[in-house]
Structure formats: structure tokens, C-alpha cells
Amino acid sequence: MVRVLYFARLRELLGRASESIELPPEVSTVGALRTYLMSRGGVWSDAFAEGRAVRIAVNQEMVQPATPIGSDDEVAFFPPVTGG
């Protein structure tokens, strides 16, 4: 099971802060996970639509969509950061 976290506007839009997901065999990268979540439809397809700026972290490090994921990973999706 992959632990998936959502932050800020994404968390509000999706109505949840985290969940555990059993990865389907075809989902081997974070980019593929984003597409998989989009396929849930409704707010999910809107939140993860192409062109929406979504940043991704695997095990607390920002990564590119091609980054592979395994079942023990923590994956976080969030909007571009606005601290400071």
C-alpha cells in the first residue's frame, strides 16, 4: 500500500488529507499515479487535469513525474509552494 498525502488547495478540493492506495500493476511512476487518480472522475479529474500545476514528493523529496514508486513509499501531491 502506498501512503498518499494531499496538501493545501488540493486537500480541500479532494476532501481528504491522506489515504492508502493499493497500486494497480500498471502504476509504476508518480506520473502514472496522478493519471490513475484523475481517472476517478469528478473533483479528481479536475484537480489533476493536465495543465494544473501539481507538485509531487516521494518520501519527502520533490520529484519529476517519471520517478518510480514502490509499495512502501509516501507520495505527496500539492500545489506550487507559497511559503516565506
Add this chain to the structure above:
Amino acid sequence: MPTVRIQQEDFDVGVEIARLRAGRPEIGAVATFIGVCRDRNDGATVATMTLEHYPSMTEKAILSIIGDALIRWKVDDATVIHRVGELRPMEQIVLVVVVGGHRGDAFAACEFIMDYLKTQAPFWKKEQTANGPRWVDARATDDEAAARWQADAAVAQRNAEKPPIQRG
């Protein structure tokens, strides 16, 4: 050893500078940046601001940025404190202190840490305005400010690779 603290409570820049300088007579420069909460943004009056973060990632991300700065410039140490939770205009948000031998490197390292924090550290601001709550959008100018350091590094790299100028 760099210090990173994420906290709700306010900070005292004097205390933090004294702590960084303690027992270090070789320090000749202290560069600081303090980000504070404004009462306006994008044409609206801001009543309060709430800062959310990704706890297990935040400290790690900032330590990595400081680590890069300590390698790139001749500076000795740094402290970053970032507040989270609800803040009001006039309150302090973020502190960066860098100490080193001389001002040039201390200034540059301080600005670098702040520019990267703006684009890499997982914080998000939500404002309460007269028109209701809204999430603050990331600014393209922040990405440009961070990218500038990569361009600087690329130029430095190219210059280092150039053969020395022959003088007649």
C-alpha cells in the same frame, strides 16, 4: 551545525544572532532576512493568514537548501525559522540568518536560502480577506529568482572551464 525550526510562536532575531555568533570570534559578517505579514496582497486587504506545511518534509527540504548554500559560499553557519498557523499583518513569518567571515558571501547565501525556500520548501499560505478565504498563488517571479542562481552557477562553471587569458 545549521538550525531549522518550524514553530507557531514568534522568534527574536537578537537571540538567534547571539546564538549563532557565540564562541566564534572568526565571524565578521551576519546577514539576516525577516519576512513579515503584510495587510494587503493582490488588491485585497488581508485580515489574517494561515500557513500550512508538510511536517516530515519541511525541515528536510530547508536543511538541504542550507547545505547547498554552505557548499557554494564561504560561510560558517545558518539558522532558518519559519512560523506556521495563523498570523496577522505586522507579525514575523520567516527568519534567515547566515554568519561568515565576510559580507559578500553572507549576503549571497542568505538570499539564495530565501529564494530556494520560496520555491522548494512545502509551505502554503491561505489568506482571509474581505471577500472570503483564498489560497495564495505561487508567483512566477519566485521561480525566476530561484532559477537565477542556477544560471549564475552555469556561468561560473563555464568560466572555470575557459583557458586562462594569455597576457602579452
